[in-house]
Amino acid sequence: MSPFLLTRTLPEDATDAALRADVLRGLGDRPRTLPPKWFYDAYGSELFEEITELPEYYPTRAEREILLARSGEIAAAAGARTLVELGSGSSEKTRHLIDALTGLHTYVPVDVSESALTRAGRALVAERPGLAVHALIADFTGRMTLPDTPGPRLVAFLGGTIGNLLPAERAAFLASVRALLAPGDALLLGTDLVKDEKVLVRAYDDEAGVTAAFNKNVLTVINRELGADFDPAAFDHVAVWDAEHEWIEMRLRSRGAQTVKVPALGLAVDFAAGEELRTEVSAKFRKEGVRGELAAAGLELTRWWTDEEGRFALSLSVA
Numbered sequence: 001m002s003p004f005l006l007t008r009t010l011p012e013d014a015t016d017a018a019l020r021a022d023v024l025r026g027l028g029d030r031p032r033t034l035p036p037k038w039f040y041d042a043y044g045s046e047l048f049e050e051i052t053e054l055p056e057y058y059p060t061r062a063e064r065e066i067l068l069a070r071s072g073e074i075a076a077a078a079g080a081r082t083l084v085e086l087g088s089g090s091s092e093k094t095r096h097l098i099d100a101l102t103g104l105h106t107y108v109p110v111d112v113s114e115s116a117l118t119r120a121g122r123a124l125v126a127e128r129p130g131l132a133v134h135a136l137i138a139d140f141t142g143r144m145t146l147p148d149t150p151g152p153r154l155v156a157f158l159g160g161t162i163g164n165l166l167p168a169e170r171a172a173f174l175a176s177v178r179a180l181l182a183p184g185d186a187l188l189l190g191t192d193l194v195k196d197e198k199v200l201v202r203a204y205d206d207e208a209g210v211t212a213a214f215n216k217n218v219l220t221v222i223n224r225e226l227g228a229d230f231d232p233a234a235f236d237h238v239a240v241w242d243a244e245h246e247w248i249e250m251r252l253r254s255r256g257a258q259t260v261k262v263p264a265l266g267l268a269v270d271f272a273a274g275e276e277l278r279t280e281v282s283a284k285f286r287k288e289g290v291r292g293e294l295a296a297a298g299l300e301l302t303r304w305w306t307d308e309e310g311r312f313a314l315s316l317s318v319a
């Protein structure tokens with residue numbers, strides 16, 4: 001039986017402190033904002049899983065297509081003995097990569113969700129005898145210390161989640177990833193690509209309303225955690241393409257004038273009728289932009305794979 005280790009690098013109360021700080025800052029901003037990481041409580045994570053199966057939401061399928069077709073090439077190029085996956089969630093898509101990495105010694109899934117890590121980690125250890133799994137409870141936007149495992153290392157950040165960071169946050173994040181890499185190590189990065197505006201907007205405003213429910217769930221999270229009295233029905237889900245920044249924005253638009261109380265923060269927040277709260281940025285990329293952002297962090301893009309339709313890309317870069 002190979003070992004399953006779980007290390008917590010986040011204090012138990014870090015999540016609560018971070019939520020308070022984010023809500024305090026975001027609801028005080030003009031325009032008001034909330035960071036997307038607070039979508040993912042148990043219900044929000046379920047809704048996200050549902051989103052990945054919607055006909056309009058192509059990124060998950062496109063990325064899975066690339067991983068299915070290219071895992072052999074990726075594995076050969078990286079030759080990794082340690083695979084670190086940032087924001088691993090259920091580790092579902094990563095299976096192809098794990099299977100292709102024949103010399104793999106240790107898999108290090110990193111996530112803020114202890115339950116997801118434990119479930120995915122235990123399943124993997126059972127399936128792949130000989131593979132060590134060392135799960136890390138950590139926030140990948142913060143400082144990370146990796147366990148001392150054999151190199152070369154491949155750090156994977158899949159799903160296009162890098163698009164949820166603002167440009168300055170992306171630069172800081174890529175620099176912190178670069179700092180984890182030694183010569184011979186690599187980064188595998190998933191990025192959704194710029195495409196027809198209608199296709200993009202539909203992916204974030206589906207017919208069945210799952211994305212709308214996902215968006216509004218952040219209000220429920222704040223109600224539960226901070227005792228707020230948001231009425232999700234008093235907001236409309238909005239998805240818009242920002243052509244200048246080349247990102248999708250999800251917003252919640254106040255249907256009327258209203259005041260929301262957040263007792264844990266001593267806040268009373270006035271919303272004007274039609275006022276919008278930005279809940280997510282999901283940036284879309286072009287190859288040269290990805291190359292440039294990697295280069296600015298000291299990483300050189302060496303491989304670029306897309307799905308047949310050119311909707312999504314996986315890039316490999318080296319230190």
Ligand code: AVJ
Pocket residue numbers: 051059159160161162163164203204211280281282
């Ligand atoms: C977490 C990056 C995969 O930005 O597309 C899905 C989250 N938001 N629908 C994305 C999301 C709305 C998603 N990722």
